Amino acid sequence: MQRQAEAPVKEPLSFENVTRRFGALTALAGIDLTLRKDELTAVVGPSGSGKSTLLELVAGLQDPDEGVVSVNGAVSAAERRAACAYMPQRDLLLPWRDALGNAALALECQGVPRAEARRRAEPLFERFGLAEFERARPAELSGGMRQRVAFLRTLLPGRPLLLLDEPFGALDAITRADLQEWLAGMLAEEPRTVLLVTHDVEEAVFLADRVIVLSARPGRMVAEFEVGLPRPRSVTDPELAQLRGEALEALRS
Amino acid sequence: MRYVLSGALLVLFVLAWQGVASLESVDDLTLASPVETWDALRTDWSLLWDNAWVTLVEVLLGLGIAIVAGVGLPIGMHLIRPLREAAYPLLVASQAIPIVVLAPLFVLAFDYGIGPKLAIVALICFFPITVNLLDGLRSVEPELIKLMRSFGASRLRTLRSVELPASLPFLFSGLKVAATVSVIGAVFGEWAGADEGLGRLVLLGNTQLQTPRVYAGIVILTLMAVALFALVVLAERIACPWNQKERIA
Numbered sequence: 001m002q003r004q005a006e007a008p009v010k011e012p013l014s015f016e017n018v019t020r021r022f023g024a025l026t027a028l029a030g031i032d033l034t035l036r037k038d039e040l041t042a043v044v045g046p047s048g049s050g051k052s053t054l055l056e057l058v059a060g061l062q063d064p065d066e067g068v069v070s071v072n073g074a075v076s077a078a079e080r081r082a083a084c085a086y087m088p089q090r091d092l093l094l095p096w097r098d099a100l101g102n103a104a105l106a107l108e109c110q111g112v113p114r115a116e117a118r119r120r121a122e123p124l125f126e127r128f129g130l131a132e133f134e135r136a137r138p139a140e141l142s143g144g145m146r147q148r149v150a151f152l153r154t155l156l157p158g159r160p161l162l163l164l165d166e167p168f169g170a171l172d173a174i175t176r177a178d179l180q181e182w183l184a185g186m187l188a189e190e191p192r193t194v195l196l197v198t199h200d201v202e203e204a205v206f207l208a209d210r211v212i213v214l215s216a217r218p219g220r221m222v223a224e225f226e227v228g229l230p231r232p233r234s235v236t237d238p239e240l241a242q243l244r245g246e247a248l249e250a251l252r253s
Numbered sequence: 254m255r256y257v258l259s260g261a262l263l264v265l266f267v268l269a270w271q272g273v274a275s276l277e278s279v280d281d282l283t284l285a286s287p288v289e290t291w292d293a294l295r296t297d298w299s300l301l302w303d304n305a306w307v308t309l310v311e312v313l314l315g316l317g318i319a320i321v322a323g324v325g326l327p328i329g330m331h332l333i334r335p336l337r338e339a340a341y342p343l344l345v346a347s348q349a350i351p352i353v354v355l356a357p358l359f360v361l362a363f364d365y366g367i368g369p370k371l372a373i374v375a376l377i378c379f380f381p382i383t384v385n386l387l388d389g390l391r392s393v394e395p396e397l398i399k400l401m402r403s404f405g406a407s408r409l410r411t412l413r414s415v416e417l418p419a420s421l422p423f424l425f426s427g428l429k430v431a432a433t434v435s436v437i438g439a440v441f442g443e444w445a446g447a448d449e450g451l452g453r454l455v456l457l458g459n460t461q462l463q464t465p466r467v468y469a470g471i472v473i474l475t476l477m478a479v480a481l482f483a484l485v486v487l488a489e490r491i492a493c494p495w496n497q498k499e500r501i502a
Contacts, residue, residue: 082405088400090396108414110405137495139495
């Protein structure tokens with residue numbers, strides 16, 4: 001393909017004036033947002049602010065009623081689907097498959113034979129703190145381990161844009177803190193473009209490079225914060241606490 | 254422990270049966286005692302065995318047809334929505350037809366051979382399988398279907414990797430019901446017209462006042478249904494070891 005003189009740089013993800021309605025209800029209104037490569041952008045908002053809808057729009061599971069969502073320059077739902085690694089709040093592991101089989105599922109869906117998919121998942125178990133649990137069924141794993149298997153499943157196909165829908169929402173506080181640190185470490189080692197949706201402001205400022213605040217229904221962007229703090233971060237850092245306060249205030253107004 | 258209790262209950266039942274049958278006021282022609290039934294089982298063994306074999310073949314073949322139809326139809330209905338909506342009322346209607354009326358018509362249509370028996374067994378067995386499997390296929394959470402879509406899975410991949418395994422326990426629930434009613438179906442089929450089979454033997458025994466033989470036939474038919482049920486439970490344990498909630502069969 002010939003490159004035009006003024007070819008726009010392909011953004012990892014951009015929303016241009018995106019609106020999404022469900023019947024008479026407007027879930028998202030006038031979203032304008034561009035993600036920067038290898039950065040984690042967190043979107044916080046109260047429940048009903050259309051956070052999950054936002055992710056499903058990106059993941060190509062829904063289409064906007066107005067405006068354009070483009071992932072790496074791709075606009076069609078099918079192309080967006082192929083470019084995104086989407087992880088829902090619940091792990092949704094298949095109870096009849098062992099951890100390795102669950103981790104291999106996304107690859108299998110792309111046509112990789114089962115044995116080959118399992119072989120490719122295996123070396124990652126160690127890095128995900130799951131060594132020796134390859135053959136365990138989900139029922140035998142703790143909540144944190146299940147979520148790591150789900151992460152592994154999401155990351156394995158190597159899609160460029162990672163979409164996380166409250167990935168730690170269903171976990172207890174200690175496991176959640178552990179996994180947040182683990183994710184921060186993973187991303188420090190191997191940066192990726194991530195869109196994280198959460199209602200937990202502390203989680204957002206701890207993990208993100210940038211925090212976007214959505215209003216309640218219809219979801220509009222009401223504030224934006226750059227989190228310029230060095231990593232590794234600590235939740236007790238006063239600067240982090242101050243940002244958290246500001247974001248909370250924006251959320252409440 | 255479970256089996257000990259079941260065994261004790263069975264012994265209790267047989268003792269009560271013997272007790273009632275031994276009462277002066279109970280006519281031997283209406284109720285055979287366990288001892289008389291046992292005698293009939295021993296003396297008529299080869300007759301009972303030959304006829305039981307005929308009935309067992311009818312049951313197994315009929316069940317086989319029911320399984321093929323009861324698995325294929327729901328999958329088709331699940332994949333093709335208009336088919337689901339069109340076929341569901343017909344499915345229910347097929348069970349509303351009284352088998353007692355239908356059986357003689359089947360005999361007229363298919364003659365005295367094995368045909369009408371298979372048709373009746375299949376007709377009453379495919380329904381519980383179909384309905385349970387349909388529910389099973391729909392039991393998968395929408396979120397999981399969405400996740401599969403985000404992975405780029407095709408419709409058939411989702412069916413194979415998620416919906417079918419998830420509906421296995423439902424399928425086995427349907428099979429358990431089917432296994433128990435299959436024997437009744439075969440007996441009905443034989444009553445409508447047959448020259449062999451345990452159902453016919455029981456019917457003949459009834460008219461000829463051979464009450465102990467009738468009871469012996471009933472015992473064998475019951476054992477047949479229980480054995481089929483146990484076989485399904487065993488198959489389920491092998492096929493879905495992950496399914497804990499079904500452990501207490």
